[in-house]
Amino acid sequence: MTDHASCSTVLSAPKIAIIGGGLTGLLTATLLECASNQTGSSSNTPQITIFEKSRSVGRLATRYRSDSETGKNWQWSFGAQFFTAKTAVFQQFIAPWLDTGLLQPWCAEVIELTASSDNYQSPNIQSKEQWDVVHARYISTPKMTSWGRELAAALKHTTIVFKTRVAPLAQYLQSQHQIQNQTHNQTFNQNSKQTELFDETGASLGWFDWVICTAPNGQAIELMSDSGFAQQDKITKPQMQACYTLMLGWDDVQKLPETLNGQLAPQWDVAYLNSAVLDRIFIEHQKPARDELLPSVTIHARNDWSETHVDDDIESVKEQLLQAAKQALNWNEASAPSQTDCHRWRYAATIVNKDTEELGILIDETKQWIVSGDWCAKGNIESSYRMAQQTVKAVMQTQ
Numbered sequence: 001m002t003d004h005a006s007c008s009t010v011l012s013a014p015k016i017a018i019i020g021g022g023l024t025g026l027l028t029a030t031l032l033e034c035a036s037n038q039t040g041s042s043s044n045t046p047q048i049t050i051f052e053k054s055r056s057v058g059r060l061a062t063r064y065r066s067d068s069e070t071g072k073n074w075q076w077s078f079g080a081q082f083f084t085a086k087t088a089v090f091q092q093f094i095a096p097w098l099d100t101g102l103l104q105p106w107c108a109e110v111i112e113l114t115a116s117s118d119n120y121q122s123p124n125i126q127s128k129e130q131w132d133v134v135h136a137r138y139i140s141t142p143k144m145t146s147w148g149r150e151l152a153a154a155l156k157h158t159t160i161v162f163k164t165r166v167a168p169l170a171q172y173l174q175s176q177h178q179i180q181n182q183t184h185n186q187t188f189n190q191n192s193k194q195t196e197l198f199d200e201t202g203a204s205l206g207w208f209d210w211v212i213c214t215a216p217n218g219q220a221i222e223l224m225s226d227s228g229f230a231q232q233d234k235i236t237k238p239q240m241q242a243c244y245t246l247m248l249g250w251d252d253v254q255k256l257p258e259t260l261n262g263q264l265a266p267q268w269d270v271a272y273l274n275s276a277v278l279d280r281i282f283i284e285h286q287k288p289a290r291d292e293l294l295p296s297v298t299i300h301a302r303n304d305w306s307e308t309h310v311d312d313d314i315e316s317v318k319e320q321l322l323q324a325a326k327q328a329l330n331w332n333e334a335s336a337p338s339q340t341d342c343h344r345w346r347y348a349a350t351i352v353n354k355d356t357e358e359l360g361i362l363i364d365e366t367k368q369w370i371v372s373g374d375w376c377a378k379g380n381i382e383s384s385y386r387m388a389q390q391t392v393k394a395v396m397q398t399q
């Protein structure tokens, strides 16, 4: 791990719970461990527990499917496609994984695509730009999840508990207050500043000096509501929008429509769409270190369209997206995809208002609770790193 600015202060052995094992949670644990390593004393080593309700690492998501005949895979990064590293400190942080090749720049050819108004004409394709190594977009290889898994595996003083949903903090504050009269128990202990967390079945997950919530905005609102969190009013400020993702696969490159096989236009990797429904198309099998894949294409719908349709039946959404994709990519019966799948992200993107100040992490110093996540900044992976830095600074200031 590189030596960077956020590793420069000292910790003294707190018990820390992190709710959420997405990149914000993993980066927070990584930077906390990094900070404690600098003390050189094992008595100061924080005991970190990450509670993650699913079985994998957050919105960095990869889906794959195997062809039973060839054994080859289709693969779709159906959450984040890539990330940027605009600051020197984040560039320095990712450098070790760039050296090993786990992270790689994606120098994609980007086009702008406007579908034809009838179904039989080719779309209008205009070359837009090539992403370069100076303003690089990075991907994780061989899968988008690989970096998250690597970060998790490198953690030495952190336990990750998957398939465990932390219950809203208020639920047990209230029930414990009732019991308190009889037993003097309480969920938040004012004197020691410790908090007891519970899972959704009511089982105790332990007592912690710090609770750091990294759930997406909507879930953070539920987790913290009525808990007495000092910054509750601010959690509702950022708005998050949904995103539907369409995943398409073809059995062979020969079966791709002309729009994808390089015959109609120069080979491209990413398309920005002029469409009321679709936002971007990403060609997965042309990314670095994805040569072995069967032709796989991921399409993100527009956030505003997705938000309007967020509670619709997923099959009907899939049909509408397939229709829009067919129009954009102009496939016929012979060149139609053999694999189709659709995923709904209820909390996908933070609406960023350039005129308003960034929220930053929300801290309740009395309770030692922090609410963090990519949505506290610009809603991307680089924001996750910055929010992790802010969290580590806040925790260390009290040590």
Ligand SMILES: Cc1cc2nc3c(=O)[nH]c(=O)nc-3n(C[C@H](O)[C@H](O)[C@H](O)COP(=O)(O)OP(=O)(O)OC[C@H]3O[C@@H](n4cnc5c(N)ncnc54)[C@H](O)[C@@H]3O)c2cc1C
Binding pocket: 019, 020, 021, 022, 023, 024, 025, 051, 052, 053, 054, 056, 057, 058, 059, 060, 078, 079, 080, 081, 082, 083, 084, 164, 165, 166, 167, 214, 215, 216, 219, 223, 243, 245, 300, 345, 347, 348, 349, 373, 374, 375, 379, 380, 381, 382, 384
């Ligand atoms: C469709 C899509 C496209 C995107 N594209 C890009 C992109 O191109 N570039 C980019 O930089 N970023 C992109 N992003 C954003 C990027 O994925 C996130 O910024 C990044 O993954 C970090 O997220 P996070 O850790 O803050 O949140 P998450 O990854 O959502 O992690 C939070 C975790 O908290 C868990 N959780 C929630 N409630 C509880 C609970 N009660 N108990 C236990 N666990 C809980 C969730 O299961 C989740 O795993 C995209 C996201 C989506 C959905």
